[in-house]
Amino acid sequence: MIAWIWVIAGAGxxxxxxxxxxxLPRESVSxxxxxxxxxxxxxxxxxxxxxxxxxxxxxxxxTAAAVxxxxxxxxxxxxxLAGRYQKKDGVFHLTAAVIALAVxxxxxxxxxxxxxxxxxxxxxxxxxxxxxxxxAVRFSKIPETVRGWPLLCLLAFCIMTILGGILSYIF
Amino acid sequence: xxxxxxxxxxxCFLVVFLAGMVLLFLSARTLTENPGxxxxxxxxxxx
Amino acid sequence: xxxxxxxxxxMLLAWLPFMAYAGSGVSAWxxxxxxxxxxxxxxxxxxxxxxxxxxxxxxxxFPFWLALWGxxxxxxxxxxxxxxxxxxxxxxxxxxNARKTTAIPKKQPGYFFGHLIAGAGxxxxxxxLSSACxxxxxxxxxxxxxxxxxxxxxxVYLWNRPSVRSPRxxxxxAKKEASx
Numbered sequence: 001m002i003a004w005i006w007v008i009a010g011a012g013x014x015x016x017x018x019x020x021x022x023x024l025p026r027e028s029v030s031x032x033x034x035x036x037x038x039x040x041x042x043x044x045x046x047x048x049x050x051x052x053x054x055x056x057x058x059x060x061x062x063t064a065a066a067v068x069x070x071x072x073x074x075x076x077x078x079x080x081l082a083g084r085y086q087k088k089d090g091v092f093h094l095t096a097a098v099i100a101l102a103v104x105x106x107x108x109x110x111x112x113x114x115x116x117x118x119x120x121x122x123x124x125x126x127x128x129x130x131x132x133x134x135x136a137v138r139f140s141k142i143p144e145t146v147r148g149w150p151l152l153c154l155l156a157f158c159i160m161t162i163l164g165g166i167l168s169y170i171f
Numbered sequence: 172x173x174x175x176x177x178x179x180x181x182x183c184f185l186v187v188f189l190a191g192m193v194l195l196f197l198s199a200r201t202l203t204e205n206p207g208x209x210x211x212x213x214x215x216x217x218x
Numbered sequence: 219x220x221x222x223x224x225x226x227x228x229m230l231l232a233w234l235p236f237m238a239y240a241g242s243g244v245s246a247w248x249x250x251x252x253x254x255x256x257x258x259x260x261x262x263x264x265x266x267x268x269x270x271x272x273x274x275x276x277x278x279x280f281p282f283w284l285a286l287w288g289x290x291x292x293x294x295x296x297x298x299x300x301x302x303x304x305x306x307x308x309x310x311x312x313x314x315n316a317r318k319t320t321a322i323p324k325k326q327p328g329y330f331f332g333h334l335i336a337g338a339g340x341x342x343x344x345x346x347l348s349s350a351c352x353x354x355x356x357x358x359x360x361x362x363x364x365x366x367x368x369x370x371x372x373x374v375y376l377w378n379r380p381s382v383r384s385p386r387x388x389x390x391x392a393k394k395e396a397s398x
Contacts, residue, residue, distance in 0.1 A: 001241075001242070002298070003238070003241050005362075005363060006238055006240040006363055007238045007300075009237055009366070009367070010234040010235060010236075010237035010363075013234055013367070014231060014235075014307075017231065018231070069293065070289055071289075071292075072288055072289045072292050072299050073285055073286065073289040076281075076282075076288075077285075080282075080285075090280070090306055091303070094281060094284070094285075094303050097285070097299075098238075098288075098298065098299055098300050098303060101292070101298070101299065102298060145375065145379060148378065149227070149374045149378065150374045150375040153367050153368075153370040153371035153374055156370075157364050157368045160362070160363045164363055164364055181270060181271060182272055184270045184271065185272055185275050188271075189282070192279075192283060192286060196286045196289070196290060200293060200294075203290065203293065204293075208294070209295070213294070213296060215295070216244050216248050216249060216291075216295050217243050217244060217295075
């Protein structure tokens with residue numbers, strides 16, 4: 001049983017810290033939410049593609065046994081190919097592959113896609129809040145000792161205090 | 172010819188490396204398919 | 219985009235996938251040992267062989283190597299492969315670039331040893347942070363992701379205080395990168 005709120009918190013913080021230059025260029029005058037939206041849409045489509053092809057291969061008797069025995073590897077291959085086509089890096093397709101594998105606990109493809117959509121939706125909420133708060137904090141006087149990693153952890157704490165409660169109703 | 176050969180050798184090395192990785196993986200998987208080994212490996216990680 | 223390459227940044231990012239194992243009964247110390255073990259194995263394989271790959275070949279082979287290991291332990295022990303993401307995040311990106319590292323041959327022996335030590339450092343860091351996060355401040359207290367981020371804030375703030383660390387530590391580079 002996967003603790004989805006923890007997955008969203010961890011993956012959200014990872015994407016927020018890793019992708020900050022893509023999401024919030026230094027010279028931007030507003031938080032770049034379109035970057036967050038594009039990244040999360042790409043993630044959901046990659047996960048959905050991997051799951052769909054995986055489930056299709058399970059329907060074919062010749063490949064079903066082999067695919068079931070190497071499920072993570074198969075999902076990673078499709079996530080890698082889709083990620084390479086989109087010029088994404090290793091973290092993106094590894095994250096897509098592990099989310100796709102974790103989502104497989106739902107038996108039906110429709111349920112799997114819904115669960116994947118909910119997880120990526122949670123990530124989107126986290127990243128949007130993070131980008132907005134980081135942008136707002138730029139105009140505040142933050143002590144030097146708190147700048148950098150401590151500030152990022154504090155922002156994540158604030159977001160998960162509220163988002164954790166909301167997500168616990170869904171997951 | 173000089174420039175092409177190192178590239179060809181590098182690609183051959185890549186193929187051999189990938190094949191070696193897959194073979195090692197299949198051998199390790201055959202080993203862990205033994206139920207006794209699987210239980211022991213699971214006990215390593217789970218409290 | 220270029221990932222932060224300082225050791226502390228890599229260790230902190232590499233700990234994040236451990237959050238996915240909350241409540242699953244997985245031992246954090248043993249998981250950290252597995253991550254450090256695969257990190258060292260990857261270093262021992264890819265460090266000497268990276269020159270023989272085609273251009274950017276090593277960078278594509280490395281995730282496949284991790285995926286194989288993830289599948290192996292997922293099939294054998296039912297261990298969800300979030301931990302391979304830890305290894306990927308911990309692995310220094312510069313090691314897989316054969317062309318660039320050959321320009322500094324004198325620094326390579328110490329460089330390699332430094333990377334090895336980073337694995338041991340991660341084992342201690344990840345195990346200690348996971349144990350600290352598992353401590354209940356009060357009976358019946360439910361550990362949540364928010365609590366974990368607060369613990370991370372305290373740990374990183376204590377590390378970041380000028381009286382604790384020397385100015386030469388590479389965490390300053392991560393601080394400059396991360397400051398907005």
